[in-house]
Amino acid sequence: MPDWFKRSKSPEVPEGAFVKCTGCNAILVTKDFERDNKVCPRCGHHHPLSADERIAMLADEDSFEEFGNDISATDPLAFPGYAQKLTTGHADESGRNDGLVTGRASISSRPVVLAISDFQWGRLAGTMGSVFGEKFAIATDIALEENRPLITFCASGGARMQEGLVSLMQMAKTSHAVAKLRATNIPYIVVLTHPSTGGAVASYASLGDVIFAEPGATVALSGERVAAQAQTQKVPANYRTAEFALEHGMIDRVVHRRDIQSYIARTLLFMQSPSK
Amino acid sequence: MPDWFKRSKSPEVPEGAFVKCTGCNAILVTKDFERDNKVCPRCGHHHPLSADERIAMLADEDSFEEFGNDISATDPLAFPGYAQKLTTGHADESGRNDGLVTGRASISSRPVVLAISDFQWGRLAGTMGSVFGEKFAIATDIALEENRPLITFCASGGARMQEGLVSLMQMAKTSHAVAKLRATNIPYIVVLTHPSTGGAVASYASLGDVIFAEPGATVALSGERVAAQAQTQKVPANYRTAEFALEHGMIDRVVHRRDIQSYIARTLLFMQSPSK
Amino acid sequence: MEDMTIIEFETFLVELDKNIAKLKSVASREGDTAASNEAKQLTKERAQLVEKFFRKLTAWDKVLLARHKDRPYTLDYVAALCDDFLELHGDRAFGDDGAVVGGFARMSGRSLMLIGQQKGRDLKERQRRNFGYMKPEGYRKALRLMEMAERFSRPVLTFIDTPGADPNVPSEQRGISEAIARNLREMSVLKTPTVAVVVGEGGSGGALGLAVADRVLMLEHSFYSVIAPEGCASILYRDATRGADAAKAMRVTAQDALELGLIDEIIPEPLGGAHLDIATTAENLEKVVTKHLDVLAGLSVDDLIDQRAKRLRALGKFENSVERWRTAG
Amino acid sequence: MEDMTIIEFETFLVELDKNIAKLKSVASREGDTAASNEAKQLTKERAQLVEKFFRKLTAWDKVLLARHKDRPYTLDYVAALCDDFLELHGDRAFGDDGAVVGGFARMSGRSLMLIGQQKGRDLKERQRRNFGYMKPEGYRKALRLMEMAERFSRPVLTFIDTPGADPNVPSEQRGISEAIARNLREMSVLKTPTVAVVVGEGGSGGALGLAVADRVLMLEHSFYSVIAPEGCASILYRDATRGADAAKAMRVTAQDALELGLIDEIIPEPLGGAHLDIATTAENLEKVVTKHLDVLAGLSVDDLIDQRAKRLRALGKFENSVERWRTAG
Ligand SMILES: [Zn+2]
Numbered sequence A, B: 001m002p003d004w005f006k007r008s009k010s011p012e013v014p015e016g017a018f019v020k021c022t023g024c025n026a027i028l029v030t031k032d033f034e035r036d037n038k039v040c041p042r043c044g045h046h047h048p049l050s051a052d053e054r055i056a057m058l059a060d061e062d063s064f065e066e067f068g069n070d071i072s073a074t075d076p077l078a079f080p081g082y083a084q085k086l087t088t089g090h091a092d093e094s095g096r097n098d099g100l101v102t103g104r105a106s107i108s109s110r111p112v113v114l115a116i117s118d119f120q121w122g123r124l125a126g127t128m129g130s131v132f133g134e135k136f137a138i139a140t141d142i143a144l145e146e147n148r149p150l151i152t153f154c155a156s157g158g159a160r161m162q163e164g165l166v167s168l169m170q171m172a173k174t175s176h177a178v179a180k181l182r183a184t185n186i187p188y189i190v191v192l193t194h195p196s197t198g199g200a201v202a203s204y205a206s207l208g209d210v211i212f213a214e215p216g217a218t219v220a221l222s223g224e225r226v227a228a229q230a231q232t233q234k235v236p237a238n239y240r241t242a243e244f245a246l247e248h249g250m251i252d253r254v255v256h257r258r259d260i261q262s263y264i265a266r267t268l269l270f271m272q273s274p275s276k
Numbered sequence C, D: 001m002e003d004m005t006i007i008e009f010e011t012f013l014v015e016l017d018k019n020i021a022k023l024k025s026v027a028s029r030e031g032d033t034a035a036s037n038e039a040k041q042l043t044k045e046r047a048q049l050v051e052k053f054f055r056k057l058t059a060w061d062k063v064l065l066a067r068h069k070d071r072p073y074t075l076d077y078v079a080a081l082c083d084d085f086l087e088l089h090g091d092r093a094f095g096d097d098g099a100v101v102g103g104f105a106r107m108s109g110r111s112l113m114l115i116g117q118q119k120g121r122d123l124k125e126r127q128r129r130n131f132g133y134m135k136p137e138g139y140r141k142a143l144r145l146m147e148m149a150e151r152f153s154r155p156v157l158t159f160i161d162t163p164g165a166d167p168n169v170p171s172e173q174r175g176i177s178e179a180i181a182r183n184l185r186e187m188s189v190l191k192t193p194t195v196a197v198v199v200g201e202g203g204s205g206g207a208l209g210l211a212v213a214d215r216v217l218m219l220e221h222s223f224y225s226v227i228a229p230e231g232c233a234s235i236l237y238r239d240a241t242r243g244a245d246a247a248k249a250m251r252v253t254a255q256d257a258l259e260l261g262l263i264d265e266i267i268p269e270p271l272g273g274a275h276l277d278i279a280t281t282a283e284n285l286e287k288v289v290t291k292h293l294d295v296l297a298g299l300s301v302d303d304l305i306d307q308r309a310k311r312l313r314a315l316g317k318f319e320n321s322v323e324r325w326r327t328a329g
């Protein structure tokens, strides 16, 4: 199991009413923890959220209308173990067809399209396969047709190895989708969450007009092991983090989860307010 | 006198028939030296050329038709010593009004516009004053009207201090002229010669579709003294040279003077041959 | 008094104010009418002195004022002027330059992209912001933000306050010349209204790299120069300490720039300089900037680009004759 | 024979050729008819063995062939194909990446922008070219050249041959992800015809960063993969040495890519691989590339962009039903 996977696992629950922070081991009251959107008040560690939790945090109440849930993967290579993972994913309680959840919503009353990654789905680490690519493209099509900004939250291990070269091509497909948004000046906002790696950051997730990231999120092209093997020089302390990406000019801001909704709303206000 | 000025001075002439290379002190036969376009066959040092020498080397025979020689500087600030330099410049044997020489020509039978800097004119170090800016703009206008590529050779100490803020604005004026070429896909080729510094490289001279430079030419924003004063760290051996600029991705090639005509012709062939 | 620089004059005023305070204190403690009258007299004379001094500031005084340690910086104006400012970071290629800040701003009910050169207040911040010397990644960050503003049809407002572009080896390595040149080119054809305000030091190409705009404004005591006065002095007089003479010779003040037709308007500062009353300065600035933005907002993009092109094409002072110099020799 | 890899088979052939040569030498020196006949027989069998071996190359053989130390690289094709090649350098912002070459090329009477990933032959060149691992400045140089081609309406031809993008700290620092992502975006809407040819290793995103094109072609024994077979093996089997199994599972060959509808055509290599006959390989390549460029040249820019958009939009294998997996559990 990759290291980032271990680090990003959900907090242990010693008793139903309490959770232990995976960042600092503090014991937290579950109710408070949920209210804080699973950010530890002690150490600030941002624990993983499901797509539904993200949507609840972000979208105006009852505004989310999902789309794109009627397509599914085909295991085009008959790749070892992939069918099993897909079956597991489809059986999961969210009822989703993929780790990318797409839909219309409004944020502070502004209509938007959301494309939110769920890292857990199918234990497939938010990877980009054909369904991911198609749902992202549908989300873009709707954003274009209805003149809605597209907002995406990334949490991904990269391209989905199990679909071979087909999955690599999803990088081209999603980047082209962004090109279409850009050509028509439709706002495209990216939020990088833990972990944002591989093919995701080498395509759609690095192409936001504005890019925010959650504190401490891993942001890097190479997986941790590849990175460790490849290094011939000293590795900076914050290497492969959101803070590192900020320092090197790759993202606009590191934003605490409690502020992300307001940062997105302020960005949309800038991009969409009528010209004077 | 700035150091680069000393380094770039014309070779000493021990006897009329011989010259001494300022690069390696070799004694060369003047006739051979002239035939080699003032490049030392021993050490490869590229000695300064006048604009007329450049044009002779570059343009098809008798193809050069000068324009823009009917305007002149006004000393808008009544700056100490400037009037004297302008008078000297205008008295020089070239009969020119400024260190920038502009005209129509053809290169390998392709019609072009040339804008060639003469470093010596008025002992004003090829600086960019109002006349420079206007002549460059006229050259661009003609390039646009007649669909001719613009080819410029830079040899400049930067903006012309003696015209104060007016001269700084020539950076904006020439850069805008390049923007117009770019918008209409008219080829713009820059050749950096010794020295290409200051406001020149921070404007039109860094904006070529293709940028060539002569070997050993100084290429830098800061003058040598400023650079020396400002450094707090080890300075690379080839610092502020064409070779340094190449290494750091700022120019396309370092090209020997004997090859420059052919490199320009090949570039024009690429940019202008009919699409197939 | 005549030979004092503005900084010396400020020191003199501090002493004078101490004296006045002392007199007032004596007057109130001991009911000393003479002291009271002298205090009043000195206060009156102080006001006259200030009036007189500021009526004939030299170019060098303007340089010193523009560099004054208490001079308001970009973020001071942001604090005074903006209802909201969401700072954005990074050039998406190398780094985030602290010598320039930029982001979404709300000002007078308008959304705009605000970009400004930023010096630091204390030593630590000064170092972080490289004393206002921008690096290539700074110009590239600024261009990224300007292109975003263009895409979303927002005006761009830039604040200029830099001694110049960073002249160090790493900046040459990463193409400081290219970064400035590209900004000049792209700003000259940016399809959205642009206003640049020199609020402090307008240091040569490093300043111009953010100042190709539809309107260029200057604060009353800012300056704008092709080369630092000290640099000019060391070339012209072989004496870098003669910056005052060079500043005069190069005509670096806002008033000179206006006379030369290179800027559009001067924004008045409160008596004694912007640092004595940031709120009033910011108010003046907002008024003038808003006026120009309103005019520019009324233009079509084509007209805007066309007017800017004409403006840039017309820059320069020359004659259509070469006779003067030919015969001068 | 069955279990030999292509590299082992080549070694075997070298031994075999030595035997044949020895027999021939004996035959000619001593007039030994038996030796002469045996030499003839072995030569015939050799040809059959080669035929047979190459008819059933495994995915792993393809990987080994694509990485073969004598495999022709971009500059070998340039030498064989181009009447003129003027290499251009630099990204105009940071550096010049030796792992990618690009410039003006004349090929079959056509001017085009040729850009290719380039490994090195000897150790020194390999290091200079970073073993074909491109850095951010490489992708940015390539994009600069592609945009120049677009401006002058020249087609772009890219050669793909990389183990992947450079994964080291400095490349992360300078935004290797951003550089690739930007290339994908910009290549997807570049207003000029583009053809990409995988000539050796098509290593994941590092390859794709130059391979979003109107036509994607592959040499017969090249491969193209979402992750290096060894990397896949170390995830899938926790054993990086099982690259052969992973290569098969991921279907990385040109034939697989064609079957999956991800590429347009396979360019045949001479028997035994491109390295045995560069001239013939280059000829085949030129023929196929020219054919596609001719077709693309006949399209208007709008049609070109439209077709490329449709092509990109259609990438992926999915069903319009989720029932299969829901019921599978
Ligand atoms: Zn904690």
Ligand SMILES: [Zn+2]
Pocket: B021, B022, B023, B024, B025, B026, B040, B041, B042, B043, B044, B045
């Ligand atoms: Zn010599």
